[in-house]
Structure formats: C-alpha cells, structure tokens
Amino acid sequence: MAWGAFDKLRKGLRKTRDGIVGRLGDIFGGRVRLDPETLDAIEEMLISADLGVQASLRITRSIEKRVKEEGGESSLESVLEVIRKDITATLRDAKPRIKVRSWDEAGDDSPKKKGKKGRKLEREPETVPEIRPGVPQVIFVVGVNGTGKTTTIAKLAHYYKQEGRKVMVAAGDTFRAAAVEQLTIWADRIGVDCIQQGQNADPAAVVFDALQAAEARGHDLVIVDTAGRLHTKSSLMDELGKIARVIQKKIGRDPETLLVVDANTGQNGLQQAKIFAETVPVDGLVLTKLDGTAKGGIVVAIAETLGLPVLWIGVGETVEDIAPFDPEIFARALFSDGEGETTTA
Ligand SMILES: Nc1nc2c(ncn2[C@@H]2O[C@H](COP(=O)(O)OP(=O)(O)O)[C@@H](O)[C@H]2O)c(=O)[nH]1
Ligand SMILES: [Mg+2]
Incomplete structure (x- = not known):
C-alpha cells in the first residue's frame, strides 16, 4: 500500500486510535506499569473500542506478560x-x-426440492472466480439498509475501473426510487455503465438484463446492488436467492457475495451480520464508516465471532475512501502512536 493510502487509512481510523492509543498515552504518559488498576484500565479501553470481551481479555493478559518480561x-x-x-x-x-x-x-x-442435487452448480470451494472471456464476474452486494451498500458499489466500481476492468453496475435495489437514482448518479460520475429498470422492477429481471448487456458489450465485472430489508430469514433468502439463481444460470457459478456492515452499529451490526451470514452464502465482509466511529475494534469482534474474512473497509463518503483489507496494515493504522510517520505525502 502506498504511503498516501496508508495515511488516508490512518486518518480514517483516527477516532478509534485516539480513543485507545491517545487515552493510553494520556493516562500513562508513555510508560505502562504493572499494577491491577493499569491493567483494568487497558482492558476497559479495549472493550470500549468494541474489540469484544474475549479479545480484550486475551490482549490484556498478553500485555501483562510483556510488562512482566520487561521488568x-x-x-x-x-x-x-x-x-x-x-x-x-x-x-x-x-x-x-x-x-x-x-x-x-x-x-x-418448494420444500420438496430440498436436498435435490440435480440443479446444483459446481463450485470448487478454494477457487477464486477468475476472469473468463465472455463471462463477466459478478459481485453481489447484500446487507441491511443504510449500511453503505450503494456507496460501496460506487467505490468498488471506481477501484476496479482504475485497475483496468470494464465495470457495470446493476440497480437491484428496486424497493426505493431513490436507491435506483443514487446508483445511476454514482455510475455517471465514475463513468461506468448502469443497468436499471426503475422502482418496483423485479430485481432478478434487472440483473438478468445487466448480465445480457454485460456479455453483449464485453464487460468483465458486474456489481449488483440489492434492497436491504431485514425481515424474516426466509423472505430474505427468497429475495436474494432468486437473484443469485439468475446469476448462477447465466455465468455458471456463484456470484461473489459481499456483506456490508456499518461499523458504527457495534454489537447490533454484528447481530445483523450473523443473520445474513446464516441465511445466504457470504464470501466476505465490507466494514463501512470506520472513519465515523471510535469503535473500530468491531472488526476484530466480527472476525472472531463470525470468522468471515473482512475484504474491504470504507473510511469516508467519496469513491476513493475504500481500502482492501490487510490485517497487518489495519493493526498498524489503528494501534500506533504515529510518531515518526506523520504526513509526509
Ligand atoms: N462516513 C462514511 N459514510 C459512509 C460510508 N459508506 C457509506 N456512507 C454513508 O452512509 C449513508 C448510507 O449509504 P448507502 O450507500 O446509501 O447505504 P445503503 O442503504 O446500504 O445502500 C450515505 O449517507 C453514505 O454517504 C463510509 O465509509 N464512511
Ligand atoms: Mg442503497
């Protein structure tokens, strides 16, 4: 990652970093001594950054060990x-x-179809979908309303366009007129094609249309927006499953499904993510709005609870404000005091 990008990530994570690193610095003045109050304070700070109790306790124990070792x-x-x-x-x-x-x-x-193997499409679990000539790769974006799906799609479209991919977006959130319009505006601004059929259109039909158009026009990546109504598990499955089957049929494999989670929603967001992930096959997570929260530790709690890989993080409202997730870079951006690495860009 270029320094400029790391700097942006650091800035985006400032609130969480200030909450932990800043407070540690303030309280201990740069030195950490081995006493119960200090360890309690550290543990409390980690928990308040939403790292989860399990991780907070484990880390505090490791810190205790380190301080002991260092006399x-x-x-x-x-x-x-x-x-x-x-x-x-x-x-x-x-x-x-x-x-x-x-x-x-x-x-x-139809419950009778359960267990029927005939219509199952093959997917080797370890295979990352590759670009095949004439067959677009599909990214299917799901998640609760307001978590940042449409914005993330714009960011991804921009990111992949810069990588030289021919990108199309599909307005599969037909529940609200504003959602279709929002995606259309983003697509215009970024300069990628957008397929839409307006409000109340059948999302599966929109996606079918998009895949036809993508094939005809030679797009290699289609990113699909969806409505984020969280009602019952079975209706969620119904809605998303119908679109996914259209994709499967058209491209001969599953879409890559990204679940978008708003980092500000803390434990509640974690619960939502759990429901989605238990309902539909999620390949990875996008954690959004990490710039607006002092609880960026939720990334750790989610990884530990669900075990789903975090693939992208969102740190702002412009199309540039996204970064592929890298555990080490994330940890460094979040837990360093910034000495010696201040803005050089
Ligand atoms: N600060 C910040 N705001 C974001 C981020 N991602 C999305 N948003 C904002 O969150 C709001 C909802 O986003 P939207 O993409 O419409 O959510 P959707 O309903 O899931 O499609 C909008 O105001 C976005 O600008 C982010 O990473 N950081
Ligand atoms: Mg949306």
Whole structure:
C-alpha cells in the first residue's frame, strides 16, 4: 500500500486510535506499569473500542506478560506492539464459525426440492472466480439498509475501473426510487455503465438484463446492488436467492457475495451480520464508516465471532475512501502512536 493510502487509512481510523492509543498515552504518559488498576484500565479501553470481551481479555493478559518480561514497566510502543500482533493474528487466522449455506438452499419456495442435487452448480470451494472471456464476474452486494451498500458499489466500481476492468453496475435495489437514482448518479460520475429498470422492477429481471448487456458489450465485472430489508430469514433468502439463481444460470457459478456492515452499529451490526451470514452464502465482509466511529475494534469482534474474512473497509463518503483489507496494515493504522510517520505525502 502506498504511503498516501496508508495515511488516508490512518486518518480514517483516527477516532478509534485516539480513543485507545491517545487515552493510553494520556493516562500513562508513555510508560505502562504493572499494577491491577493499569491493567483494568487497558482492558476497559479495549472493550470500549468494541474489540469484544474475549479479545480484550486475551490482549490484556498478553500485555501483562510483556510488562512482566520487561521488568515491571514497559513503553507505550511495546504495549501497542502486543496489541498489533494479537489483532493481526486474530484477523488473519479467522476461520468461518458459521454454517455456510449454498445458494441452492436459498429462497427455494418448494420444500420438496430440498436436498435435490440435480440443479446444483459446481463450485470448487478454494477457487477464486477468475476472469473468463465472455463471462463477466459478478459481485453481489447484500446487507441491511443504510449500511453503505450503494456507496460501496460506487467505490468498488471506481477501484476496479482504475485497475483496468470494464465495470457495470446493476440497480437491484428496486424497493426505493431513490436507491435506483443514487446508483445511476454514482455510475455517471465514475463513468461506468448502469443497468436499471426503475422502482418496483423485479430485481432478478434487472440483473438478468445487466448480465445480457454485460456479455453483449464485453464487460468483465458486474456489481449488483440489492434492497436491504431485514425481515424474516426466509423472505430474505427468497429475495436474494432468486437473484443469485439468475446469476448462477447465466455465468455458471456463484456470484461473489459481499456483506456490508456499518461499523458504527457495534454489537447490533454484528447481530445483523450473523443473520445474513446464516441465511445466504457470504464470501466476505465490507466494514463501512470506520472513519465515523471510535469503535473500530468491531472488526476484530466480527472476525472472531463470525470468522468471515473482512475484504474491504470504507473510511469516508467519496469513491476513493475504500481500502482492501490487510490485517497487518489495519493493526498498524489503528494501534500506533504515529510518531515518526506523520504526513509526509
Ligand atoms: N462516513 C462514511 N459514510 C459512509 C460510508 N459508506 C457509506 N456512507 C454513508 O452512509 C449513508 C448510507 O449509504 P448507502 O450507500 O446509501 O447505504 P445503503 O442503504 O446500504 O445502500 C450515505 O449517507 C453514505 O454517504 C463510509 O465509509 N464512511
Ligand atoms: Mg442503497
């Protein structure tokens, strides 16, 4: 990652960093001593940044060990290093802890078809979808309303366009007129094609249309927006499953499904993510609005609870405000005091 990008990430994560690193610095004046009050204060700070109780306790124990090893007093930097190491490892080693469903189970309204293997499309679990000539890759974006799906689609479209991909977006959130308009405006601004059929259109039909157009015009990436109504699991499955099956049929494999979660919603967001991930097959997470929260530690809590990989993070409202997620860079951006790495760009 270029320095400019790291700087942006650091700025985006400022609130959380100030909440932890700033407070640690303020309270301990750069030195951390081995006493119960200090350890309690550290633990409390980690919990308040939404890292989750489990991670907070584990990290505090590691800090205690480090301070002991260093003779009862450590520098703030030494303590931050302990935190960074733990978080990097936790994020890197996250294993799915939820039962990952297949789209074939999703939204099939006839229960008798359950278990019927005939219509199942093959997907090798370890295969990352590659670009195949004439067959667009599809990114399917799901999540609760207001979490930042449409904005994330604009960011991804911009990102991939810059990478030289021929990108199309599909206005699959037909529930609100504003949603279609919002995506159209973004697409115009970024300079990518947008397929839409207005409000109340059948999202599956919109997506079918988009895939036809993508094939005809030679697009290699289609990013699909969806409505984020969180009602019952079965109606969520129905809605998304229907679109996913259109995609499966057209491209011969599953879409890459990204679940968008608003980092500001803390434990509630974690619950929402859990419902989605238990309902539809999610390949990875996008954590948005990390710039607006002092609780950026939620990334760790989510990775630990759901075990789903965080693939992207959103740190602002412009199309540039997205970064591919890298555990080590994230840990460094969040838990360093910034000495010696201030704005050089
Ligand atoms: N600060 C900040 N705002 C964001 C971010 N992502 C989205 N938003 C804002 O969140 C609001 C809802 O976003 P939208 O994409 O419409 O959510 P959707 O309903 O899931 O499609 C909008 O005002 C966005 O500008 C982010 O990373 N940071
Ligand atoms: Mg939207």
